[in-house]
Amino acid sequence: MPILTKEIVRNQFSELLSDEYDIRTVARGNTSGTTGSPLEVCYDDGVNHMNYAMLDRQYRWADTELGKFGDRVAVIRGNVIVPLDQKKPPYWRYNYLHRQLLLSSFHLSADNLPAYIDELSRFSPRVLDGYPSTLYVLAKHLKNRGEQLPIHAVLSSSETLYDFQRETIEESFGCKVFDYFGAAERVLFAAECDAHTGHHICEEYGITEFVDRDFEPVPVGEIGTMVATSLHNLAMPLIRYVTNDMSALKREACTCGRGLPLMDDVATKAEDSLTLRDGRIISPSVLTHPFKPLTTIEESQIVQESMDLVIVRVVPGVGFSDADKCQLAHGLQERVGDDIEVHIDIVQKLERAKSGKFKWVISKVEFGI
Ligand SMILES: [Zn+2]
Known part of the structure; x- marks a missing residue:
């Protein structure tokens, strides 16, 4: 079965709307468009109710x-x-x-x-x-x-x-923190139970697949792009829709006894990873390590400008010193290698996107896989 990309949804919007719904009155929603132009999708009542039900269950699990x-x-x-x-x-x-x-x-x-x-x-x-x-x-x-x-x-x-x-x-x-995971396209939902072993994929909500760059399934335990199919939205049924999110299906069942499968905690947006010249993909979780000992850093953000340059914006806290700056630069350089320059920029404030969302890692380089 073919896949459905954002581009297809954008270009063939009216063909994807069911004949049963009127484009002038159907409910619509937008993705926040942090990666470029936002995408619009239509919702029926069923998917809105289902979305609320999933959120309600997440609250109950907490x-x-x-x-x-x-x-x-x-x-x-x-x-x-x-x-x-x-x-x-x-x-x-x-x-x-x-x-x-x-x-x-x-x-x-x-x-x-x-x-x-x-x-x-x-x-x-x-x-x-x-x-x-x-x-x-x-x-x-x-x-x-x-x-x-x-x-x-x-x-x-x-x-x-x-x-x-x-x-x-x-x-x-x-x-405790309970992290849940959804999408404005309303094709997938994953929620955390009180065992905190990962995110349960809500299979009543949609079908979630993990695939490689050729859209073939990746083995269980390996990270892949999430491709999702809504089971509820009859206004605009999105089938095998390619998201920007990546995670891995877990081998183990949850200790809580619920039958819903588990996926890894970190669902990484593809554009949140650094792509290096030698083809390595550095996940944001790896980049958190050099920051751990540096409690004098108030806030930070990592921007990969090109294959040759990573800029790290740091909002210094009380006691931040040149030695801290060197330690951070060294720790990051160690992880990304010598092919790319790491530059530390001291700033007073970090910018948020219009949606209010904050991206800790932004890569302006095309994603490597
Ligand atoms: Zn569980």
Whole structure:
């Protein structure tokens, strides 16, 4: 059966819409388009309900409850909550109907963080739901102050959750992180149970395959591109849709006893990896290691400009020194080799995408496989 690429969906949008639906009234959604132009897809009610059901189950696996009669939730995701040029708190709004505190992801700066923490303490949510990067900024700030803000569970999604982020978030909020994985195209969903051994692929939602560059299945345990088929969206059924995400199916079943198969924790976006001249692909997880001992780094971002140059943007924290800078450069150089220059740039602030999402590694070089 042939595959379906983003390009086909973009170019043959109306042919892919079912005749049963009217293009003027059907519900639509967009991918955030961090890799270029965003993609639009149509949804039927069934897939919207199924999506909510998967999220509801993820909340339950975290021993929390979603919705009107559910738990108090603080949400820090991509929505623009307050004007972007606002200079004073409140950087949040309330959704009383759903018991939510909605916090802006676009105003997280050293000056504003104390106000965020005060508001979170006052609201006292049972659940915190956000992007790994934004949750990490809050957690790191608490850690710097030597404080904790106990919450029942943290839910993260939409970006790769790195181990260093998970550790700091769990420490500062005194609870476990449950990471879930979906896509705006609504073709796949994967959720983490309380055994924390990986992500359960929700097979009721869609069929997920792991393939190589020729779209042939990769062996179990090997990393491959995720190709997914929706089982619910009758408005625009996407069959063998090629995502930008990569992960591996796990050999072992989960210790929790649930029958849904497991995939690896890290679902890496293809463009989040470095491609080297000798053909090696360096995954972002590998690049986290040189940062681990350097607690004086507040935030960072890695940009591969070309086959010859990687720029590392570093927001220095208290006590950051030239020796730290050298140690970092050396540690990264060791991992990428001598064919490519690693340049450390000291900056005051890192930029977020329009969607509010943050990419820790950006490669401007064509992906190697
Ligand atoms: Zn499990």
